[in-house]
Amino acid sequence: MRKARVSVRARSEAPMITDGCQWRKYGQKMAKGNPCPRAYYRCTMAVGCPVRKQVQRCAEDRTILITTYEGTHNHPLPPAAMAMASTTSAAANMLLSGSMSSADGLMNPNFLARTILPCSSNMATISASAPFPTVTLDLTHTPSPLQFQRPTSQFPVPFAAPAQSFPSAQTSPLPQVFSQALYNQSKFSGLQLSQDMESAHQAPPILQQPQPASLADTVSAATAAITADPNFTAALAAAITSIIGGGSAHPNTTINSTANATNSSNTNKISSFPTGN
DNA sequence: CGTATTTGACCTGCGC
DNA sequence: GCGCAGGTCAAATACG
Ligand SMILES: [Zn+2]
Numbered sequence: 001m002r003k004a005r006v007s008v009r010a011r012s013e014a015p016m017i018t019d020g021c022q023w024r025k026y027g028q029k030m031a032k033g034n035p036c037p038r039a040y041y042r043c044t045m046a047v048g049c050p051v052r053k054q055v056q057r058c059a060e061d062r063t064i065l066i067t068t069y070e071g072t073h074n075h076p077l078p079p080a081a082m083a084m085a086s087t088t089s090a091a092a093n094m095l096l097s098g099s100m101s102s103a104d105g106l107m108n109p110n111f112l113a114r115t116i117l118p119c120s121s122n123m124a125t126i127s128a129s130a131p132f133p134t135v136t137l138d139l140t141h142t143p144s145p146l147q148f149q150r151p152t153s154q155f156p157v158p159f160a161a162p163a164q165s166f167p168s169a170q171t172s173p174l175p176q177v178f179s180q181a182l183y184n185q186s187k188f189s190g191l192q193l194s195q196d197m198e199s200a201h202q203a204p205p206i207l208q209q210p211q212p213a214s215l216a217d218t219v220s221a222a223t224a225a226i227t228a229d230p231n232f233t234a235a236l237a238a239a240i241t242s243i244i245g246g247g248s249a250h251p252n253t254t255i256n257s258t259a260n261a262t263n264s265s266n267t268n269k270i271s272s273f274p275t276g277n
Numbered sequence: 278c279g280t281a282t283t284t285g286a287c288c289t290g291c292g293c
Numbered sequence: 294g295c296g297c298a299g300g301t302c303a304a305a306t307a308c309g
Binding site: 026054 | 299
């Protein structure tokens with residue numbers, strides 16, 4: 001039986017993005033036709049936590065890291081994470097309710113819905129393919145990174161819908177909440193970016209980052225993101241998993257987040273699992 | 278010494 | 294039934 005899956009796609013130099021959870025690696029396989037191996041992790045935050053995740057790097061664009069979460073956490077996540085969870089939950093609900101009348105659509109094997117959220121440069125896409133329905137939150141950042149708002153603001157997410165009350169949240173998508181989520185994700189992206197840049201400009205002595213005047217901003221954003229990031233990812237997974245997986249279906253949720261997509265070409269449609277790709 | 282990672286063996290579902 | 298591909302286990306190893 002398949003469980004809900006949350007796939008986060010982001011740019012990262014690090015072998016694994018920090019998501020606030022502890023993971024124990026239990027396997028690694030070479031994806032066929034992909035030079036980059038796929039790593040399997042288990043959550044060790046709590047004993048018996050069924051959550052697993054697998055990390056794989058995009059074959060074409062090594063800078064893109066695909067992290068796929070599966071299962072629901074057995075244990076509470078950090079408070080902030082919960083907040084994020086709420087946010088994301090709302091967002092996901094919105095997605096779901098937007099593409100189809102209800103999450104029931106996800107159970108329908110034939111269903112093929114696609115919803116695009118016109119949120120900045122980010123896109124959320126729900127689509128069903130193959131055996132498992134797929135919710136794809138495609139957040140593709142425009143070429144210009146570090147365009148984020150002031151990094152100072154935390155995420156006092158005005159979430160009104162707790163992660164648990166997913167059924168009710170469906171009716172009120174709370175756009176602002178969603179945008180907030182996206183915002184956080186932006187910061188998240190910022191984090192990845194900054195890492196990118198750091199390692200990038202540490203080789204070239206003078207070659208500053210392409211974005212002038214934003215280094216400090218970057219750092220701040222990165223810092224904020226680092227703080228936020230964990231919550232984001234973990235909560236995201238938790239939230240979506242709970243909403244969808246918590247129902248009766250076992251759809252496949254994919255949050256596709258590509259930051260600093262200088263070339264949107266690398267945004268290949270990741271449907272369920274990066275099989276051969 | 279306890280715990281995390283590595284890595285090949287093993288298991289299983291699926292297509293031919 | 295066989296072979297392949299994707300996942301998982303677990304013994305050995307690395308780490309601190
Ligand atoms: Zn967990």
